[in-house]
Amino acid sequence: MHQERDADIELRLLIEAIYLKYSxxxxxxxxxSVKRRVAHALRQFELKTIxxxxxxxxxxxxxxxxxLQFLTIPVSEMFRDPTxxxxxxxxxxxxxxxxxxxxxWIAGCSTGxxxxxxxxxxxxxxxxxxxxxxxxxxxxxxxxxxxxxxFSMENMRAYNENYxxxxxxxxxxxxxxxxxxxxxxxxxxxxxxxxxxxxLATDSVFSxxxxxxxxxxxxxxxxxxxxxxxxxxxxxxxxxxxxxxxxKETLDFSGYKNQFDPLVKLERIYRKS
Amino acid sequence: xxxxFPCPSPDQxxxxxxxxxxxxxxxxxxxxxxxxxxxxxxxxxxxxxxVLHVPDQRRSHLxxxxxxxVAMPVKEADDKETIAPGTLYFAAPGYHLSVENDFSLSLxxxxxxxxxxxxxxxxxxxxxxxxxxxLAGVLLTGASSDGARGTAxxxxxxxxxxxxxxxxxxVRTMPEAALALHTPDFLLPLPDIGSLLVELERIAC
Numbered sequence: 080m081h082q083e084r085d086a087d088i089e090l091r092l093l094i095e096a097i098y099l100k101y102s103x104x105x106x107x108x109x110x111x112s113v114k115r116r117v118a119h120a121l122r123q124f125e126l127k128t129i130x131x132x133x134x135x136x137x138x139x140x141x142x143x144x145x146x147l148q149f150l151t152i153p154v155s156e157m158f159r160d161p162t163x164x165x166x167x168x169x170x171x172x173x174x175x176x177x178x179x180x181x182x183x184w185i186a187g188c189s190t191g192x193x194x195x196x197x198x199x200x201x202x203x204x205x206x207x208x209x210x211x212x213x214x215x216x217x218x219x220x221x222x223x224x225x226x227x228x229x230f231s232m233e234n235m236r237a238y239n240e241n242y243x244x245x246x247x248x249x250x251x252x253x254x255x256x257x258x259x260x261x262x263x264x265x266x267x268x269x270x271x272x273x274x275x276x277x278x279l280a281t282d283s284v285f286s287x288x289x290x291x292x293x294x295x296x297x298x299x300x301x302x303x304x305x306x307x308x309x310x311x312x313x314x315x316x317x318x319x320x321x322x323x324x325x326x327k328e329t330l331d332f333s334g335y336k337n338q339f340d341p342l343v344k345l346e347r348i349y350r351k352s
Numbered sequence: 353x354x355x356x357f358p359c360p361s362p363d364q365x366x367x368x369x370x371x372x373x374x375x376x377x378x379x380x381x382x383x384x385x386x387x388x389x390x391x392x393x394x395x396x397x398x399x400x401x402x403v404l405h406v407p408d409q410r411r412s413h414l415x416x417x418x419x420x421x422v423a424m425p426v427k428e429a430d431d432k433e434t435i436a437p438g439t440l441y442f443a444a445p446g447y448h449l450s451v452e453n454d455f456s457l458s459l460x461x462x463x464x465x466x467x468x469x470x471x472x473x474x475x476x477x478x479x480x481x482x483x484x485x486x487l488a489g490v491l492l493t494g495a496s497s498d499g500a501r502g503t504a505x506x507x508x509x510x511x512x513x514x515x516x517x518x519x520x521x522x523v524r525t526m527p528e529a530a531l532a533l534h535t536p537d538f539l540l541p542l543p544d545i546g547s548l549l550v551e552l553e554r555i556a557c
Contacts, residue, residue, distance in 0.1 A: 109458040111450035111478040116462070154461040298431045298447075298459045305432065327444055327459050332432050 089129035090114060096133050101143055103217065104280040105150060107304035113150070120149040144220070151218045152299065155192040156234065159294070160326050161244030164200060166346040168246050171321050172204045175289060181210040182288040184315060186279060186308070187296030188214040191225025195254075196245075197292060198268040203248045207271065213286065215277035222274050228264035230255075235262050279308040284315045291316060295325035302332065309335040313351060322349040353535050355517070357544040358551070368512055369556045371486040372435065372451075373398055373549060374479045376472030376502070378405040378494025380522025384542055385492070386421055389440065391546030394423035397557040398549075399435045401451065401479065403443045403470045405496065414442045431459040443470035450478035466498035476502025485510030488552055490545060491536075492516045494526030504534035512552075514538040514545055 094105045094113070105113060117129060124145075126132050136143040158164050175181050183201075188194050194214045201207040216222050230238075239251040255262040277285070279296070291312050297305050312322050313335060322339060324347040330336050339349040377384055381404045389400075406412055412428065419426040422440060429441040429449050434456045443449035447459040449470050465471035476489050476499060489506040491499045493516055507513045513536040518524035520541045530536065538548065 109450070109452060109460070111452055111458060111481065112448075112460045112462065114481070115474070115477075152460070152462055154463075295461055298461075301452075302432050302456075327431055327447055329430065332430070 086129060089133070090117060093117065093129050093133045093136075096137050097143065097146075100137055101140075102281060103147065104278065107280065107301045107307075108299055109301055112299055116149050116152075120146055123149070147218055148220060151189070151216075151221065153189050153218075153221055154295070155189045156241065157192045157196045157230075157238040158241035158245040158247075159192070159196075160346075161241045163323070163326065163346045163348075164196060164241075164245035166343045166348055167323065168200060168204065170343050170348060171290065171323075172200075172206065174321075175206060176204070178289055179209070181206060181290065182213070182286055183210055184213045184215070184286070184288045184291045186215055186277070186291060186293040186312075188216050188222075188225055188274075189218070190221050191228060192230070193292060193294060194225060194272060195228060195264050195268055198272065199242075199247070199254055200245070202268065207268075210271055212272040213288070214272055214274045217276065217278045219276060222276065226269070226274050228266065228269060229261050230264070232257060232260045232262050279311060280304055284311050286315065287317050288315045288320060289317055290321045290323070292323045293325075294323065295328070297324065297328045306334050309333050313338055316351045318351065320351045322351070323347060324349070353537065353539055355539050357538060357540055357548045367548070367552055367555050368485065370398070370483070370488045370512060370552055371556065372455075372479065372483055373400045373488045373490065373552065374451075374476055374506075375400060375402040375490045375492070376404075376476065376494075376499040376526075377402070377492040378468075378472075378496045378498065378523070378526055380493035381405065382417075384516065384522065386418070387542045388490075388546045388549065389418065389422045389424075391543075392422065392424060392549060392553075395438070396424045396550075396553055397438045398553045399437055399439050399441070400424075400549075401429070401435070401441045401443075401449070401457070401475060403449060403472045403475045405468050405470075405472075405494065405498070406445050408446050408469075412442070412445045418442070429457045429459070431457070433457050443475065445470070448474040450474060451482040452478070453482050455482060466496050468496065468498050472499035473502040477505050480506045480509045480511060483511065487511035488514065488549075490514045490516075490549075491527060491530050492542075493521035493523050495523045496526055497529035499526055500529040500533045503530045503536065507534050507536065512537050514540060514548060516545065517541050
């Protein structure tokens with residue numbers, strides 16, 4: 080038990096050092112997950128203690144960039160939870176069409192799967208040309224990947240199944256070119272996408288938006304940080320704007336619960352009250 | 353290591369007082385869990401958090417199925433939910449379930465552990481961190497080695513560990529993997545595990 084307390088102290092010091100040196104704020108992330116990811120990083124760095132890792136990242140920015148890849152979780156897929164996208168198509172899009180122009184914020188976009196899924200959906204609904212998508216993340220490497228729009232070919236079969244279940248209107252393969260083991264996505268999908276570095280933990284609102292999608296990001300935050308994020312979303316959304324979350328994320332335990340109405344509760348689609 | 357409960361000898365040492373119970377099961381787990389949880393009386397006050405390996409699917413009906421047969425309230429664990437006494441929680445398919453140090457539950461989609469998400473190791477290790485010696489871990493039937501490391505960690509942190517007797521498990525791989533890593537406090541058949549959980553509650557509450 081005693082040894083473990085030492086590790087807890089070291090972990091807090093590491094997180095504090097990262098914040099002071101690099102302004103990345105993991106202090107209000109869910110502790111159990113951060114602990115596992117740092118333990119995983121220790122094995123990859125072949126270091127024995129978190130203190131040693133702290134010393135390394137404090138004096139070597141490239142080591143910090145390496146560590147950041149462990150601290151963020153790039154688990155994503157296109158049209159993940161297809162019924163969610165179907166509900167956006169059926170319940171949200173008809174209302175979005177009433178706006179002369181639309182701004183969409185995909186917060187925590189990771190390597191871009193959610194961005195391309197949303198862009199495809201909006202194009203099929205005739206909305207993409209008058210939409211600006213802001214795709215933000217804290218991890219520059221993930222953003223770079225998202226900008227490239229190149230994904231592993233081996234996932235395309237699963238994504239295609241998702242796309243069909245999500246109410247896709249064409250052939251999924253029309254949106255990419257296959258090159259060896261990769262699927263290169265149609266670059267016109269990202270013509271109106273702005274990829275940007277943005278932290279829900281430290282940055283503020285940058286634009287008014289009509290739709291915010293933030294999926295499987297908030298589960299990594301504690302309640303305090305979740306509320307900060309909900310506050311940003313509330314501030315950014317226009318009157319009656321839409322907020323969509325991951326399938327296990329909810330406003331139910333948040334102080335913002337009463338400032339949003341569920342539109343399709345099962346699919347985690349909310350509307351600003 | 354004791355192999356029956358209650359023990360036949362009169363000088364049976366008292367069980368420790370725990371604040372929570374974690375349970376892990378894989379292949380054959382539904383039947384095993386039903387057998388154990390059915391023996392728990394209405395008004396059972398310890399919280400129980402369970403990971404049962406199920407195929408990846410968007411929605412699971414585990415909580416509903418168990419709610420029909422178990423006297424205590426049963427629910428799928430929600431992210432950031434505070435663990436309430438007398439409630440049986442199941443991990444949602446596709447997400448790891450952890451116990452935070454403030455005794456709330458959190459979900460995550462980190463990489464699979466032993467091909468599983470939710471993983472028993474993830475639940476057990478985080479619960480050991482949070483509860484220390486005031487935790488009991490129960491590992492049951494399964495065709496995986498998930499849960500072995502987590503059970504050993506519970507023991508290492510001073511908690512109580514119970515492994516289903518492999519000879520009586522539907523699939524013995526998982527209990528055997530746990531035995532290869534550590535010696536649990538109890539190696540029991542299912543009916544004895546039920547009795548032990550009842551006694552744990554009597555002592556703690």
